[in-house]
Amino acid sequence: MSSPASPVTVRAPGKLNVSLRVGQLQDDGYHDVATAYQAVSLYEEVRAFPASDFSVSFDGPIDTSGLETDGSNIAIKAARVLARAADYRGGVHLEITKRVPIAGGMGGGSADAAAALLACETLWGCGMSREDLHDLAAGLGADVPFALMGGTAVGTGRGDELSPALAQGVFHWVLVLAEQGMSTPTVYRELDLHRERNAADLSPIAVAPQVDAGVLQALRAGDPHLLADSMHNDLQAPALHLMPSLSATLELGESNGALAGIVSGSGPTIAFLAADPDAAIELQIALSAARRQAVRVTAPAHGAKVVQN
Incomplete structure (x- = not known):
């Protein structure tokens, strides 16, 4: 096991959940989900440098002043998990462009975690397979394995049990980024409260949900109109309840040519x-004119990938 003299740079994609079904609340406080992921061309970039200990710093267009830089940071956790698995005794400095x-x-x-795993594995020369890294990724968080894999996939269980999904062509998205984030656990709690409040009006909630067949058909066909008709997110209603301003953004986009809008994951990105x-360019211009921070991306995008070594 040896480290190259130069740093290793890895890019890993953000994701959209074009479909997200959430099962019943379980005794352990978690929910099983069924989701259709697409990786999008908005990338985190992680540069790994040889070091004697573990550290992380940030740059890029995103305000990172609130991020932890100690052992609680998920990229540092990923590096340490890999070091333990590979019996590597050194450290790493991670520079992350967010x-x-x-x-x-x-x-x-x-x-960030997926990119850190691949960057450190390459830097340290651990000789691990993608399957090995996937197993480590699953222990770090439900979405980490998909960031490693990229493309289009169905996720079940906690979202980390992945099956590649067939997808043709390129889908064009315009993302509206919110000025503040939302806590995923808070949105899930609001979903449970929403279901309790409206139990009489809701269909029974599945214990093990499934991705709608229409979503998979639309992805296979590469048809944005079909996908627009079939997208769904169980977390959208609780996210809108917690941040009502998102409703106006959804209406704005759909009145300016979007085929459909959806809250991404637990929000608040739309x-x-x-x-x-x-159509994506025109929509981005209209949203920007309305003072929304709008970014054009395409999907599917590649998973974590070494871009400079």
Whole structure:
């Protein structure tokens, strides 16, 4: 096991949940989910440098002043998990360029962890397979394995049991980034409260939910119109309840040419699906004119990947 003299740079993608079904609250306080993930072309970039201990720093367009830089940071956790698994006795300094919104429902922290795993594995020359890294990723968080894998996939269990999904063509999205993040546990708690409040009006909640067949058909066909008709997120109603301003953003996008809008994951990022590149550009211009922070991306994108070694 040897370390190259130069740093290793890895990019890992943010994600969208084009479908997210949430099962019943279980005795351990968690929910099983069924989700269709797509990786998008908004990347976290992690540079790994040889070091005697573990440290992390940040740059990029995202305000990172509130992020932890100690052992509680998920990228540091990932590096330490790998070091233990590989019996590596050194450390690493991680420089992370953040572009995916923090607490935005797009798996930015998970992308950092996936990128850190691959960057450190390459830096240290551990000789681990992608399957080995996937197993380590699953222990770090539900979305970390998908950030490692990328593309399009169905996630079940806690979201970390992945099956690649067939997807044709390119989907064009415009993301509206919120000024503040949302806590995933808080949104899930609000979902449980929403279900309790409306129990008489809701269909029985599945213990083990499934991704809708229409979503998978739309992805296989590469048809944005079909996908727009079938997208769903069980966390959208609680996210809108907690942050009512998101409703106005959804209406704004859909009145300016979006085929459909959806809250990404637990929010508050909103993803608008466009029919084609020109429609995405027009939508981005309209949203920016309305003083929303709008970013154009495409999907599916590659998973964690060494881009410079």
